[in-house]
Amino acid sequence: MRDLTNDLLELIRRTSTDLPADVERALVAARQAEAEGSAARGALDTILENVALARRDSSPICQDTGTPIFTVRHPSGWSTRALREQIRKAVAEATARAYLRPNAVDSLSGKNSGNNLGDEAFPTIHFEETEGAVLTVDLMLKGGGCENVGAQYSLPHAGLGAGRDLEGVRRAALDAVHQAQGQGCAPGVLGIAIGGDRGSSFLASKEALLRPLDDINPDAALAELEARLLGEANELGIGPMGFGGQTTVLGVKARSLHRLPASFFVSVSYMCWAHRRRRMVVDGDRVRILDRSEP
Numbered sequence: 001m002r003d004l005t006n007d008l009l010e011l012i013r014r015t016s017t018d019l020p021a022d023v024e025r026a027l028v029a030a031r032q033a034e035a036e037g038s039a040a041r042g043a044l045d046t047i048l049e050n051v052a053l054a055r056r057d058s059s060p061i062c063q064d065t066g067t068p069i070f071t072v073r074h075p076s077g078w079s080t081r082a083l084r085e086q087i088r089k090a091v092a093e094a095t096a097r098a099y100l101r102p103n104a105v106d107s108l109s110g111k112n113s114g115n116n117l118g119d120e121a122f123p124t125i126h127f128e129e130t131e132g133a134v135l136t137v138d139l140m141l142k143g144g145g146c147e148n149v150g151a152q153y154s155l156p157h158a159g160l161g162a163g164r165d166l167e168g169v170r171r172a173a174l175d176a177v178h179q180a181q182g183q184g185c186a187p188g189v190l191g192i193a194i195g196g197d198r199g200s201s202f203l204a205s206k207e208a209l210l211r212p213l214d215d216i217n218p219d220a221a222l223a224e225l226e227a228r229l230l231g232e233a234n235e236l237g238i239g240p241m242g243f244g245g246q247t248t249v250l251g252v253k254a255r256s257l258h259r260l261p262a263s264f265f266v267s268v269s270y271m272c273w274a275h276r277r278r279r280m281v282v283d284g285d286r287v288r289i290l291d292r293s294e295p
């Protein structure tokens with residue numbers, strides 16, 4: 001089994017320092033949509049300048065490099081124990097090289113481990129065995145500010161007038177954006193999961209964020225919901241960093257899960273403009289690191 005530690009280190013570096021092209025394109029379009037001289041356009045100018053500098057200097061796009069969340073899909077025969085060790089080694093080395101800020105804090109003592117290695121949940125690593133011979137590793141760096149404004153709703157919700165249907169989901173998602181009021185560093189992306197239990201629902205809402213911004217949901221009802229929510233969230237006028245303006249969210253990605261008859265959860269994971277996600281593909285001797293907007 002090939003040792004992927006150095007490849008994983010490069011995956012972390014690229015993810016932390018090089019914003020994916022689809023996200024940058026959306027930020028450029030958002031800037032164009034804002035009035036000249038407005039605070040919103042100024043905020044987006046600063047963001048885009050920062051994105052370019054980070055890429056040029058190979059330095060983190062944001063000082064908060066977030067929670068590293070790895071999803072590994074591997075063919076049979078790979079040792080998940082060895083892969084976990086390689087990921088943890090790469091994370092510690094990436095922290096030493098300042099691609100990542102030390103972010104793993106013991107919740108009881110408040111002590112920072114200094115190398116981004118905490119208990120088994122930090123960094124977060126999910127494994128799934130797949131068919132075929134190709135191994136993929138998706139990495140997302142999920143910032144703390146945007147994680148704080150994620151929300152979960154149990155429908156029906158009397159206060160929102162939200163029932164157990166797509167209209168209820170729409171109301172819940174818009175409420176999450178309204179409550180955030182630009183905190184969590186708007187404009188961002190909404191990952192929405194409908195159904196599941198509380199845990200699987202939040203997990204699926206984060207997985208939805210891995211989709212390219214410009215793809216179209218193959219489920220027609222969800223595609224319609226995503227397009228409608230994108231328009232309506234941007235009509236709230238919250239704008240970049242809460243300064244007011246045309247762009248509060250850059251994209252909406254939704255998925256549905258089976259649920260118990262007794263429960264109907266809607267989970268909203270909010271990802272800030274620093275939407276750092278990349279995929280590493282290992283196919284025999286060939287290792288590629290893809291922008292998720294690439295096919």
Ligand code: SF4
Binds near residue numbers: 064065144147185273
């Ligand atoms: S929410 Fe995102 S952009 Fe804002 S500080 Fe955190 S990581 Fe940075």
